[in-house]
Amino acid sequence: MASDKIQIVGDANFESDVLQASVPVLVDFWATWCAPCRAIAPSIEALAGEYDGRVRFAKHNIDDDPGTPTRFEIRSIPTLLLFKGGKVVAQIIGAQPKAKIEEMIKAAL
Numbered sequence: 510m511a512s513d514k515i516q517i518v519g520d521a522n523f524e525s526d527v528l529q530a531s532v533p534v535l536v537d538f539w540a541t542w543c544a545p546c547r548a549i550a551p552s553i554e555a556l557a558g559e560y561d562g563r564v565r566f567a568k569h570n571i572d573d574d575p576g577t578p579t580r581f582e583i584r585s586i587p588t589l590l591l592f593k594g595g596k597v598v599a600q601i602i603g604a605q606p607k608a609k610i611e612e613m614i615k616a617a618l
Contacts, residue, residue, distance in 0.1 A: 514554070514557035514558055514561055514566060515537075515553065515554065515557050515566045515567065515568055516565065516566070516567045516568075517567070517568055517569075517570075518536065518567040518568070518569050518577075519569065519570070519573060519574035519577070520574040520575075520576040520577050521574075523569070523577045526565075526567065527565075527567060527592050528592065528595040529595065530565055530592070532562075532563060532564060532565055533563075533564045533565070533591055533592065533593040533598070533614070533617045533618065534564070534565040534566070534567055534591070534592045534593075535553075535556075535564060535565070535566050535567070535589060535590075535591050535592075535610075535613075535614060536567045536568070536569055536589070536590050536591075536592065537549075537550075537553055537566070537567070537568045537569070537587060537589055538569050538571055538578055538581075538583045538586055538587065538588045538589070538590070539568055539569070539570060539571065539586055539587050540570060540571050540572050540586055541570070541572070543586050543587065545586075545587055545603065545604035546586055546587040546604075548604050549587055549604045549605070549610075552606070552607035552610055553566060553568075553589075553610070555607065556607065556610060556611060556614065559611075560614060563618060564614055564617075564618070571583060571586060581597065585602055585603070587602075587603065587604060588600065588601070588602050589601040589602075589605075589610065589613070591613055591614065591617050593617050598617050599613045599616065599617060601613060
C-alpha cells in the first residue's frame with residue numbers, strides 16, 4: 510500500500526527515518542481494515558508526488574507495530590502526524606480532504 514514516494518516505517522526504523530529526518534515527515538498511521546484510511550490513501554499518494562524532495566511521506570501500520578502509535582497516543586485512525594526536527598508540529602485525525610492535508614504541510618514548510 511505504499512509507493513516509491515511513500516516509505517513504510519515501523520517501530521524499528523521510526524527514530525532514524527522520521528525523528529532524525531532532515532526534512533518534515535508526514536506519517537500516516539493506518540491499518541488494513543480501516544476504510545477511511547484507504548479513502549485518504551490517494552490524497553497522500555498525490556501529495557507525496559507534489560512535495561517530493563521537500564517533505565517525506567511515511568505509512569505506519571498500527572497493527573504490525575503498536576509501540577510507536579502508543580508512544581504518540583494514537584487513539585483513532587487514520588491519524589496524520591507531521592514531524593519536523595523530531596517533534597510533532599501538526600496533526601489531523603480522521604479522513605480529511607486533500608486540501609486540508611496540504612494546508613498542514615504548507616504551514617510546516
